[in-house]
Amino acid sequence: MIRVVVADDEALVRSGLRMILEATGDITVVGEACDGAGAIGAVTRLAPDVILIDIRMPGMDGLTAAAEIGRLPDPPKVIMLTTFDLDEYVHLALRAGAVGFLLKDTPPRDFASAVRTVAAGSAMLSPTVTKRLISSFVEKGPSRADVARRRLAVLTYRERQVMRALAQGLSNAEIGRRLSMSEATVKAHVSHSLAKLGLANRVQAAILAHDADPLPLEST
Template sequence: MIRVLIVDDEVLVRSGLRMILEATGDVVVVGEACEGAEAVGAAVRLSPDVILMDVRMPGMDGLSAAAEIGRLPDPPKVIMLTTFDIDEYVHLALRAGAVGFLLKDTPPRDFAAAVRTVAAGNAMLAPTVTRRLISSFAEKGPSPAEAARKRLAVLTYRERQVLREVARGLSNAEIGRELTMSEATVKAHVSNSLAKLGLANRVQAAILVHDAGPFPG
């Protein structure tokens, strides 16, 4: 069973998400919280696999909570929830370690699919809205391409190949088929790359690759 913590200041939203997720049969909601500080405490106490967390809440908001949770030992995966198609705070949440975000009007079946995706170790890069978010973030402000390329230079040729596919939103299995390698090898390349780059997850790696733009293999 996938253990989920729901964090939102609206009772109806929490209740709706609980009903959607627990109807799947492979997800259990282990707790709820109405603001960020409570969410951090619940994450420590309940050890969820995945947290669905609202961006904007009274008290500690979702952004601050995501950063706090990201500093925990073996932190749970955090998916941000927002009513906005593009929310500047979600950009920062991805930098803080969240693995993606969903709009609150996402079809019910997609919430369960998202939870399964991140629980399996994949990032929320496939949905169109998340691709657009990451692209818009990479394009804002002065280009960080040179710094990003310098960081990526520590990787081997194969590791850089794999990260390019991660940035496209492919799963380990899909990358393996694309690059003709086993899924276990892909997973090892991703883990080694994250360790070398000091990154927390695949979303941060994808942002770095987008920042770098085209770069030599």
């Protein structure tokens, strides 16, 4: 059972998310909070696997709370929620340690899918922001590209192929179809690459690979 805390200043949103998630049978909402301080307290008391936390809340906001939660021992995976599809919020959320970012108008089934995805150790971004985030997260320059290529030089040929596909915003299933490998093999390549590169999640890897564009497949 995946244990979740929901933090949002609107009671209706909290109750709606609880209803959506607990209808799945494999997710339980163990606590709620209406502000950032409450979210930190709930995480400390309840040790959830995942926290869904609104970016904009009174008092301590979700971004500040996410950063504090990330410094706790064995912190939960953080999914940020917002009604605003704005790049600056995505960037700030990722810097605060979030591994997921969803708009509140996301279809109900996708909330449960996101919780399962991040609980399993992968990153999850709303499909409406993923590709734009990768292309606009940082301004690229020759020196940044050179640094990225040097970092990626530790990867094998297949791992670089997967990184190149990640930079295009493809899912594991899409990468598998493109490269004629199973989804499990793609996941293994991503995990090995993250370990080699010292990265926390696939979003960071995709951004690094995008920085290196064009990413050479041969050894450098």
